Amino acid sequence: MLNIDLHCHSNMSDGVLSPAEIVARAAANGVHALALTDHDDVAGIAAAQAAAATAGLRLIPGVEISVSWGGQTVHIVGLRIDPRHPELAAGLHGIRRGRIERARRMGDDLAQSGIAGAYAGACGYAANQQLVGRTHFARWLVAQGHVPDMRAAFRRFLTRGNPGYVEHEWATLENAVGWIHASGGTAVIAHPGRYAFNARELHLLLDAFRALGGEGIEVISGTHHPTEYGKFADLARAFSLKASRGTDFHAPGEGADIGRLPALPHYCQPVWQGWPELAAHFSSSLA
Ligand code: AMP
Ligand code: MN
Ligand code: MN
Ligand code: MN
Numbered sequence: 001m002l003n004i005d006l007h008c009h010s011n012m013s014d015g016v017l018s019p020a021e022i023v024a025r026a027a028a029n030g031v032h033a034l035a036l037t038d039h040d041d042v043a044g045i046a047a048a049q050a051a052a053a054t055a056g057l058r059l060i061p062g063v064e065i066s067v068s069w070g071g072q073t074v075h076i077v078g079l080r081i082d083p084r085h086p087e088l089a090a091g092l093h094g095i096r097r098g099r100i101e102r103a104r105r106m107g108d109d110l111a112q113s114g115i116a117g118a119y120a121g122a123c124g125y126a127a128n129q130q131l132v133g134r135t136h137f138a139r140w141l142v143a144q145g146h147v148p149d150m151r152a153a154f155r156r157f158l159t160r161g162n163p164g165y166v167e168h169e170w171a172t173l174e175n176a177v178g179w180i181h182a183s184g185g186t187a188v189i190a191h192p193g194r195y196a197f198n199a200r201e202l203h204l205l206l207d208a209f210r211a212l213g214g215e216g217i218e219v220i221s222g223t224h225h226p227t228e229y230g231k232f233a234d235l236a237r238a239f240s241l242k243a244s245r246g247t248d249f250h251a252p253g254e255g256a257d258i259g260r261l262p263a264l265p266h267y268c269q270p271v272w273q274g275w276p277e278l279a280a281h282f283s284s285s286l287a
Pocket of ligand 1: 014039066132133134135150151154155250
């Protein structure tokens, strides 16, 4: 079987490994094609491409764009994007500007709850100072002993209704899909099982996404429980969306390791079907 992992993070967003370390780990785990999909930034793609050329795997340029939709944050993955495309680059730059402002407000909010120094602390965990997010705050909260682990950091802080959570306007769904398409990419709804939507709201999201020309949805995600795979495979079919597979790897020991997930259900249409850069892999896997 071809091992294709279309969702992971380097330290250019909230992962802990450098882009080159991500590629080396993927190659060691037997991954044939890997998409680097950092949050709201493409800063790691050039280094990942360079590493992939010698590691013997195919690097798919990607990004995971933060979107506000239906009162929630939704993530849209762009695959086979052109990281240098000006419209995409400008859109991502705008999101990162908003992130810095949000991180300061998160720090202020934690300070009001008696936890001082969080903004500077979170920045200390970020290799990319334009990309400071909740994960960096969570790592600092754990290291400072405020919480025992990452789960607790997000349960007690950083989530709606808790200290350190501030409302934020991300990109619109229309903009995110538009930037991905402008740069030649394919748009995929990330980890649909992670959103606090009921069935009707999720259907509305899929309708809106389809109406904008969105192509795919993650069916096999490292953040999905195995009992959810069938549900999202059925939804992909019902909404004529192609199916994607990605671990959403962030760090060793946290969740699924790169490439370590089940295959797509046989009745799904893979999002990578027909991608010319994978043709050599398909023919050699038949030989
Ligand atoms: P941000 O984009 O800064 O709001 O951060 C979102 C990121 O936080 C996600 O991409 C995950 O990496 C991480 N995250 C969100 N919720 C949790 C959770 N409950 N446990 C661990 N990590 C989480
Ligand atoms: Mn993340
Ligand atoms: Mn995500
Ligand atoms: Mn992700």
